[in-house]
């Protein structure tokens with residue numbers, strides 16, 4: 013982005029901040045504080061990429077978040093979602109793919125600060141050390157984590173999750189056996205390799221077009237506790253706790269603050285993914301409340317909450 017645009021945007025966000033904090037407090041008072049699940053990829057100081065954040069910035073973000081939010085495990089976030097009331101804004105930290113660089117600074121920092129973390133990896137890459145295709149294509153030689161690193165992390169309290177065997181788009185797989193291998197067998201193999209339970213699954217790419225009811229069903233039937241998407245959405249107490257919506261842990265502090273203080277446009281404008289099993293299980297979702305922006309017509313939930321985030 014051009015510098016003048018960045019400056020302009022920064023000024024706007026700063027000016028907008030008091031209203032954001034008011035929104036946050038009002039939502040919390042109504043028991044509707046959001047649970048934001050952030051995802052990161054790589055924390056390192058060499059070879060910056062759009063999916064890398066520097067160790068200094070990562071440390072700054074973690075401290076900023078820790079001073080303002082409850083830092084939760086996915087387990088605890090789900091427990092709050094199931095209770096259908098959340099009075100304290102909360103954040104969960106997750107990582108995708110599994111880069112060895114993260115073990116230098118990021119993971120030790122999280123352990124030191126006692127910030128819970130779920131770390132999603134792809135079997136093939138952690139087993140063979142083969143580079144991710146998107147890294148290789150761009151000329152980077154970022155090593156994946158080793159199995160031993162994952163064992164150490166799990167032993168230290170980091171939750172290791174599954175992210176398919178080959179970093180594939182699960183919505184694009186028609187063959188049931190292939191899908192089962194990528195979602196279910198991959199998780200079982202990982203569990204055996206690291207010697208710890210693998211309880212969560214994150215869909216690679218994670219945009220609505222990369223998610224499918226079939227994949228979610230398969231993960232649920234296999235006993236995963238939850239599936240993560242990554243298209244940039246909050247979790248509210250009326251959302252289905254099985255589907256954990258995530259937000260990119262942006263390298264820019266201003267953008268992270270923007271997300272973390274509830275951007276009303278992010279709620280009203282987004283078109284997300286609805287896992288239909290949630291509907292059949294009788295769980296309502298706050299997304300239906302917000303998508304049309306007409307809180308008065310919402311069939312359930314707390315209409316007052318939607319009004320909190322109206323622009324103006």
Ligand SMILES: [Zn+2]
Pocket residue numbers: 108109175179216217
């Ligand atoms: Zn990924």
